[in-house]
Amino acid sequence: MNIMKTYLNNKRAVALFTLPALLLYTIVVSYPVLQTLYRSFYDWNGLGGGTFSGLSNYVKLIHDPLLMRSLRNGALFALVLVIFQIGLGTLLALVCADPNVKGRKILKAGYFIPVVLSVTVVCQLWIAIYDPTSGLVNKLFQVLGISYQQNWLTSSTVSIIAIAFVNAWQFMGFQFSLLYAGVKSIPEQYMEAAIIDGCSKWKAHLKITIPLMAETYKFCFILAITSGIGAFIQMLIMTSGGPGTTNYTLTYMIYRYAFLDSKYGYACAISVFLVALSLLATLVINRLFGRERVTY
Amino acid sequence: MKKGANNKSMVIKKKIMKPGQLLLQGVLWLYFIVSVYPLFWMISYSLKNNNEIFSTNPFGIPTHFRIENYIHAWSNFNIPRYMVNSLFVTSISTIGILILSILFSYAVARMAWKLRVPARVYMMIGLFIPLQVIMIPLAILVKDFHLINTYGAIIVPYIAFGLPFSSLIFYGFLRAIPFDLEESAFMDGASVYRTFISIIAPIVKPAIATVAILQFLGVWNEFLLAYILISDESMKTLPLGLLFFQGQYSTDWGGMGAVMTIASLPTVIVFLIFSEQVERAMTVGSSVKG
Numbered sequence: 120m121n122i123m124k125t126y127l128n129n130k131r132a133v134a135l136f137t138l139p140a141l142l143l144y145t146i147v148v149s150y151p152v153l154q155t156l157y158r159s160f161y162d163w164n165g166l167g168g169g170t171f172s173g174l175s176n177y178v179k180l181i182h183d184p185l186l187m188r189s190l191r192n193g194a195l196f197a198l199v200l201v202i203f204q205i206g207l208g209t210l211l212a213l214v215c216a217d218p219n220v221k222g223r224k225i226l227k228a229g230y231f232i233p234v235v236l237s238v239t240v241v242c243q244l245w246i247a248i249y250d251p252t253s254g255l256v257n258k259l260f261q262v263l264g265i266s267y268q269q270n271w272l273t274s275s276t277v278s279i280i281a282i283a284f285v286n287a288w289q290f291m292g293f294q295f296s297l298l299y300a301g302v303k304s305i306p307e308q309y310m311e312a313a314i315i316d317g318c319s320k321w322k323a324h325l326k327i328t329i330p331l332m333a334e335t336y337k338f339c340f341i342l343a344i345t346s347g348i349g350a351f352i353q354m355l356i357m358t359s360g361g362p363g364t365t366n367y368t369l370t371y372m373i374y375r376y377a378f379l380d381s382k383y384g385y386a387c388a389i390s391v392f393l394v395a396l397s398l399l400a401t402l403v404i405n406r407l408f409g410r411e412r413v414t415y
Numbered sequence: 416m417k418k419g420a421n422n423k424s425m426v427i428k429k430k431i432m433k434p435g436q437l438l439l440q441g442v443l444w445l446y447f448i449v450s451v452y453p454l455f456w457m458i459s460y461s462l463k464n465n466n467e468i469f470s471t472n473p474f475g476i477p478t479h480f481r482i483e484n485y486i487h488a489w490s491n492f493n494i495p496r497y498m499v500n501s502l503f504v505t506s507i508s509t510i511g512i513l514i515l516s517i518l519f520s521y522a523v524a525r526m527a528w529k530l531r532v533p534a535r536v537y538m539m540i541g542l543f544i545p546l547q548v549i550m551i552p553l554a555i556l557v558k559d560f561h562l563i564n565t566y567g568a569i570i571v572p573y574i575a576f577g578l579p580f581s582s583l584i585f586y587g588f589l590r591a592i593p594f595d596l597e598e599s600a601f602m603d604g605a606s607v608y609r610t611f612i613s614i615i616a617p618i619v620k621p622a623i624a625t626v627a628i629l630q631f632l633g634v635w636n637e638f639l640l641a642y643i644l645i646s647d648e649s650m651k652t653l654p655l656g657l658l659f660f661q662g663q664y665s666t667d668w669g670g671m672g673a674v675m676t677i678a679s680l681p682t683v684i685v686f687l688i689f690s691e692q693v694e695r696a697m698t699v700g701s702s703v704k705g
Binding site: 128 | 436439440442443444446447449450451453454456457460468473474515516518519521522523526527528534537538541544545547548549550551552553554555556571572574575576578579582607608632635636638639642643653654655657658668671675678679682683685686687690693694697
């Protein structure tokens with residue numbers, strides 16, 4: 120044991136092993152986080168020191184008409200993810216976990232493939248799919264004899280849903296995998312017992328499987344809602360935040376104010392607000408699901 | 416005992432074989448089509464001409480495989496350049512992440528020093544930090560270091576961002592190895608470094624594979640940072656380069672489809688080979704965050 124001690128607290132080795140990672144992480148991750156917080160109190164254009172302006176960036180943010188729009192879009196985005204990925208995902212996971220399902224491997228791989236594609240490819244693909252004249256969606260409606268046609272990405276009402284759906288579609292496989300693993304982690308005896316007691320399969324899932332998956336759901340909800348709050352890339356690629364500013368989100372505001380308008384201090388305040396909002400959402404979800412925690 | 420168990424499962428089977436079950440399995444395959452058909456559509460229009468895409472045959476398999484779309488895309492657009500950039504950035508980043516995070520995790524998981532717990536917690540906080548809160552100072556940092564439009568501008572951040580997650584996986588793996596292994600090596604007079612290289616590194620191999628696959632996929636597809644930090648055409652990675660086509664060649668759908676298919680092949684192939692590893696690692700690793 121002595122030998123172990125002399126070897127394993129070799130200070131030089133510890134330094135050699137940890138310092139490169141810690142140093143890089145500190146410069147690239149920790150330091151910028153503190154900078155963002157610090158700069159959010161400054162009127163700063165990215166050059167020089169800027170001038171201290173107290174809370175004025177935050178006051179300005181509250182009065183920015185883009186804020187409400189961004190929050191609304193973030194909420195709608197999150198809602199689409201929750202309904203599609205968690206709602207439909209739960210149904211798929213429950214059915215797919217059934218022992219009688221054939222071709223499970225192919226199904227799971229098919230659900231997951233979009234996850235590994237580049238967001239750029241997926242967005243461009245859906246730009247084509249949403250194309251009003253030659254896109255798949257409108258063509259499909261024609262073929263089915265539905266007269267409804269839509270300018271999916273330029274409509275000021277539908278476009279946020281259409282954009283959120285692209286994200287929901289792409290990352291469905293990820294949420295599905297989490298949910299599927301959650302369903303699989305529940306001991307089969309519970310279901311068997313419930314069914315022997317005369318419970319129908321779906322009632323048993325509703326009363327037993329789903330409540331027991333509280334931990335899984337907690338994570339799925341955190342993922343979906345923080346994705347909604349932080350949404351950006353789909354808007355950037357598919358509509359440039361437009362038409363006009365209709366599809367702005369918090370991150371879009373940060374991007375625009377910092378990199379297009381050089382209002383870095385203000386953009387930093389929005390970043391701080393975004394992180395605070397995400398943390399708040401995480402805490403609330405933790406609370407909601409923590410109470411229902413069931414132990415096996 | 417065994418008989419009882421059989422009876423139980425028979426009861427369940429009876430319940431399961433309702434006609435509704437067939438319908439539900441239909442739902443599984445229906446969503447399978449929703450998930451996969453857009454990709455099939457992309458590949459098939461990459462082999463069509465505009466006439467076929469728009470009017471004669473929008474949904475089905477191409478009547479005549481127009482490989483020339485691919486040849487055209489490869490030689491006329493900047494695809495080879497983007498491909499090389501992506502390969503270079505992805506491999507250097509992945510190697511950097513692996514080396515730094517294995518070393519770090521080893522010291523944190525198995526060596527004895529005062530600050531090992533704070534160091535680990537400090538690194539794990541990184542899992543919860545969204546890119547949005549870092550990107551402004553990072554962009555300015557990159558500018559100050561004169562790294563804009565160099566590979567370093569994205570490789571260095573990619574390595575730093577990959578560290579928390581990779582360290583998490585390696586830490587879990589390294590904690591599970593019995594300590595006697597190193598003890599006997601030390602008894603034989605091997606140094607820490609030697610023990611690390613000849614005993615620990617080979618054992619960690621499966622975890623290395625998992626982390627390497629995940630980081631490869633993540634870095635290959637990374638868009639936001641690259642978009643902010645790279646504007647030089649010759650430095651662009653594939654996700655960034657593809658964006659450029661949208662404006663330039665939007666009338667040539669076949670060519671676009673070919674470009675997108677080429678860009679997707681590497682990650683799809685990696686996924687199809689290692690699918691179970693990818694899914695397991697992604698879900699296991701991420702559930703720790705909740």
